[in-house]
Amino acid sequence: MVARAGIVVTGTEVLTGRVPDRNGPWLAEALRRLGVDVGHVVVVGDRPDDLSAALRFLADTGADLVITTGGLGPTADDLTAQLVGQVQGRAPELDVALEGRITEIVARLSRDRGWRMDPGATAAGTRKQAVVPAGAEVIEPVGTAPGLVVPVADGRTGPPVLVLPGPPGELRGMWPAALESPRVRAALAGATELRQRTVRLWGTPESELAATLRGLEGTLDGLEITTCLRGGELEVVTRFGPEHQAGYDALVAAVHGAHGSTVFSTDGAEVDELLARALDTRGWTIATAESCTAGMLVARLTDPAGSSVRVLGGIASYSNGVKTAALGVPAELIDALGAVSAEVAVAMASGVRERLGADVGVGITGIAGPGGGSADKPVGLVHVCVQSPLRSVSRELHVPGGRADVRERTVRVVLQLLLELVAP
Amino acid sequence: MVARAGIVVTGTEVLTGRVPDRNGPWLAEALRRLGVDVGHVVVVGDRPDDLSAALRFLADTGADLVITTGGLGPTADDLTAQLVGQVQGRAPELDVALEGRITEIVARLSRDRGWRMDPGATAAGTRKQAVVPAGAEVIEPVGTAPGLVVPVADGRTGPPVLVLPGPPGELRGMWPAALESPRVRAALAGATELRQRTVRLWGTPESELAATLRGLEGTLDGLEITTCLRGGELEVVTRFGPEHQAGYDALVAAVHGAHGSTVFSTDGAEVDELLARALDTRGWTIATAESCTAGMLVARLTDPAGSSVRVLGGIASYSNGVKTAALGVPAELIDALGAVSAEVAVAMASGVRERLGADVGVGITGIAGPGGGSADKPVGLVHVCVQSPLRSVSRELHVPGGRADVRERTVRVVLQLLLELVAP
Structure with a gap:
């Protein structure tokens, strides 16, 4: 039996996307390293019923441990501790010793940071944070909010709930102590090693890879393979127990055989890291000119x-003034061919290489939109140039999508071009 | 009755955080504008049982509509259409006309983009995408994957499931057509206007605001208030029906009364937008020098x-070479005081203002870590300077957190400083 966990991320600000969730993915990855399987991350707002329903759902999926993040602050809309207690059948109780410890922490923080706090408001907030379900184990705060391990009430069945605060720094800081809790350890006792390996390709369509995988059917037992395309980069992630290592090695060999020229990473490294390594191997420096x-x-x-x-x-x-003044791109060149042209990209790359004294230079000039396009030079047209002491490579890109897509995808393509330019 | 929806985001790459979820928040916001309430966003991997469990959970919460994103690609791990059919009690069926339309789309894309495709692999992928639950309504693809509206089988009860593809551009492109589906319209018929308003403060601790809100208890009926602190900015988001507008106006007045000097936005605008407006009102340009x-x-x-x-x-x-060569920061100044010093930040701001000919200049120099710190100048020490034609403001920051936090929070503080500098 593999140990399973479910995660609840609370907060209307996360549900509505005002704040991206940094905790769910971090916890999923931390648990995977421990051999614990995560089936669901449920994002809920600050409504009591929605949180309770999510907690019951994860218990029903057979999770051995449920983890919540967020909702432990001093304000009245932070209800996680109280609701977890309700679902687990444990009444709220003021932990007087904990209240004292939080009071000390808040006093120290106020002194260090020079906050002027209203004493009544502070005391009320601290007391709220020290009210915990009876019988819960307290995990000492890294910020001001304590974590909790809340088992079900005696006579009931169900997984314990590990309650952690929302600020990522606090959550991560409290994680080691959470793992030492005897109840958390018992819940995750079934954990077995689960390996995860990633192969990355640049230039192979997803359907081609799918055909290769279909050709291997029957030899892929025990491998959980997912493929994901992002901005032209095709990522193949495989999870397996140690006993299936040979099967995984055969899979990698087959992908190499069919698509070898487009495989650029088999050790999980992203293009950023490979480029950094390649530059350092050459001993080259880099400077960029970006429009x-x-x-x-x-x-x-x-x-x-x-x-x-x-x-x-x-x-x-x-x-354009900065292109000329800071990079030395001739104004006449811009006048004659336009700022978005192959020649200007080259002049930007060589200009920044020379002016900043770098070995490798990059020039990027394009039309991110939504305005500024024309029939000749539509939105999404980007000219890029990368130069090393050995050669210069130019590309004309036609990047699909909106403004943000054009900007992000251009960066991704340039990183791949740089890797090809610099790799030994 | 307010209409409610639940969202399932599929994909192991999202569950594990390799790809951030851009669809859940976008859909939650699009639904909110329609007056539809979203209770849960459930992120699941590519495992069949986990997706089925999530679909049943959302139906059980009383959602009027369930929306799925992702899992519609040509590869074998993309199982959403099939599993939604199972849960809704509808058998898979090849839609031959749809297969023909997808074949045409793929052929056109291949021609436009110069892809070389294996015909067998392409045909298999296309056929897979054209197998849909019997009786489902098809939403025409923006990419290659069709969307679906899948009602429950006759004789059963439960919400319809709207199935949309994972790539954000495709999902957003197909959203208007999805809303025109008679089944989706019927499911959301209970939608009523729900207003959402945001107040942003810079410099008020969350506990102070909590005290203000506690003081208003009893007058806040019908207002759903959430507060969220991010990097020093305190965001107060309130949702309410139109009949509670007067109550909301009173809340804003009370927050103004208690914390007026720190309220910088009451119309939902972020600091970025306010700064852009302020610069444009002045007719000022800006240039940055960032270390x-x-x-x-x-x-x-x-x-x-x-x-x-x-x-x-x-x-x-x-x-340091670039600070001197490109910004004119005197090398002696760097030698004497170090690159991370108030004086260098000033020289960077005035250097970039002058060299790029901008009205407003920014200088940022600090130690993001994890290396490079000392007892004198620890990690997190950042000197910043912002200058306009009217004045120059310098600040010494001590930014908590890791490397990424220091970089992100510094940007946020500088945006606030710039807003104060430029605001009329």
């Missing part, structure tokens, strides 16, 4: 820690 | 369509 993507590429190149060894910087030349 | 955030700010400033009227560009000066 329609205006900083998105350089922001992404500097995402990883330590990126300053390879990234010198970038110039977002949104206006 | 630790390396392009994130300028990328965000250029998110909205038409941003070229106010954004000239930006320089991501990740290395």
